[in-house]
Amino acid sequence: MKAFLLLLALLPATAVAADATKNPQFTAGQKALQAALDRPQPKRKARNIILFIGDGMGINSVTAGRIFAGQARGLDGASYKLSFETLPYGGFSKTYSADKLVTDSANGISAIMTGVKTINAAIGVDDSVKSKDCQSALGARIDTLAEQAKRSGRAAGVVTTAGITDATPAGAYGHVPFRNWRADVDLPADAAKAGCVDLARQLVEAPDDVRMDVAFGGDLQDFVPTGTGPGKRADGRDLTKTWVSRPGARYVTDAAGLSALDTKGGPVLGIFADGDLPSPVDTELHRNVPTLSDMTAKAIDILAAKKSGYFLLVESASIDKWHHANNAYRALTDVDELSKAVRIAMDRTDPNDTLIIVTADHSHGLVISAGSSREEPITGLVRNHGVNLTDGNNQPRLTLSYATGPGGPKAGAVVPIPDEATATSPDFHQPALVYMASAQHAGEDVPVYSRGPDSDLLTGTFESSYIYQVMAHAFSLTGPKVAKPVAKHRRRHVHGR
Template structure:
């Protein structure tokens, strides 16, 4: 179809930006801020240098919705309304949406999603770093399949150091994807392996990776899976292994260092010269940020890891997981989820401050989202943990709580399913329920469970997209709508570029 010259000129005129003096609202702060943001993007030049370092931040279960809640919470904690707050990684110049489905799951779990980011291929639910033609619990199939090449192995072959940090157990799905291959993500220690299976448990795989030099630093929870039941660790708990191994001693005896609380981590030498570094700060998952006592924060662990790994002139690959955002969402407890989300954001800021963006690729994403949802029409200033307040037509802050058709107020956020369901089982086995009346004080309590619809003991993941943000070499490859396994390929391209 041909376009006339007159029509072409008209189109160009429409496309050209208007001069600021011609626009009535040009003096508005909203206007000037928007124009400045676009100008900054227009002036940006892609970094096509080689990524000496890569830090992959994964906030487990912190999809777009949960991130929105974290943003508001952080902004409101800082004394603002929350909506306009910018989390550290939200200022990155490159972002995209990521599809999280797996080979067999419209809704994923953390095992195949983390595996996709560490191998470059989609995988099956409940499995970590195993090819898609092997089924869950297929011990022989897992042994016969060619072992997938891991990003940590590629980085090691390039002379880089490798580290993992997690507020969950280090044998949990997301950190395990850095070093392990298993047909069942729950086989975290030897007592979980079926008799005659031949599969090596996840904890043992982690220690073997440290001995082999493909994993140099590991900080998180899950100490019970690394020692036998007759070993009592400094924190006072015993192990669960049946094979009699004390894997912590195996590491320290080869010259490695070990920490079990914030004080002992601070006392370690940030160096890999004598051996790998291992830290277990809980027998299972680490404490929620809102309950943290003598454990290091995720930001403190990140700082120590970067200080240690950056001594390698060849660079490093570090995966940092904020694992307990996911667990709080599963519990329907938004207060703890957003507190851990803010702690995660502080870890990202720590990494930004401690690295050079010209040589360090930082990627921030999530493995999946949860069944979180948001009510309307809340006025600005409504506490993200509290009641949905009406819009004040004379200003910006909310006033009185909005009421539903049942005459009762409702919270800004809720879950589609979970332990906070308003539908409960009666003594006669039937299910019924009505929403309880609710005050702001009750809704904002740390232990409050958001109201949910479908009754479940544990709230579920959802299959919707998550966001990804990137800064540093080749960060501009993060754009559009991506498959989750493409994250691996962005990293691999960035560290391989010449």
């Protein structure tokens, strides 16, 4: 008997299962499931649509941006949620263009705004267009969703942290075979002779039935003549004066002017920088410059005065611009800025009548590498509870890096290995695998988040141009008008053709 009891004592103890129902992750999952089961079917028609574009915000930018934003608030970054990650519906958009595996922002926004993919660098025209060829664009123009919304009796606006003539904001109102035709000096002589018009003029001189009611961003240089501050226009025109020459039209130039702006009245142009708006990280440069949230809130308040509804395009442009520089700190700051602006829109609108969509035009080659414990800064060295983890050469390594860009090794050069203080600095540029003066876009599908009427149609994996179809359906639009070539003697007077 003693021998038997001794044998039992030597046998392994029977495992006792943990009670998963007491685990906070498990209970949070139960609550999320119940919320999804209780979710009412979205309505089928929208009074308003707000489209948010995180330029260059691929899924890695969302993940890194989430961690960065959470850590900035003293929270666990991995489990933190950006505002748009709480939206009930999600899917993935395929962003390639008519001619390239990897899109640029011009085709990226054109596909979303017209339902037709075009070639890289073209805006608001179909895929029959030839790059930089004005003549080919004359019959390729397609009305954008913003223009269709205006013709249906709604208001329309665009907000960006880039210049208003940059590719994404121009996707609301512009029609060009080459995105860099932003001021008259950018047009080749033959394009101007054929009747093509620069994007700044297209915005300001648009016919009443399609002109934007709100346009906020930068790029003063494209609107004023040489000899006037940063102006570069050679035609001697000050387009800000052209804007305010219409009855009720207004023009503001700084955060104070925007804040004081009455939300009733005519169309509003706000230009807050000579070029792109500075990063909020750079507080001195950003002094008296409105934030993306400031501009979004004011735009919604102005457009909401239109009882028949509105369309608003909002771009957090600098995600892309700082990724191009391999500056993850500022890029991820702008992911957080987008999240704040989306929260403003969520709080100011009713999901029963307003479709909110948050997506990207393309991705970037940002990589998040393994090793760091969860409390370590996402922008820093790979560390396990404060202890550096090394690479195959026994050197410190970074959690974030890029596929291409200025952080890559130039011929014969060695990329220096930073310390933790340098790596987490706002001015640090992450390393890249391949040197290029400006990082290249990446081609993976990008996330799409939505709530409101027809938002359940944005699930699964779909073409970027399908987003247009959902928005047009939510607005009960019949589709865009495709321009026909116009008589030669009229071409100089045709908006955007």
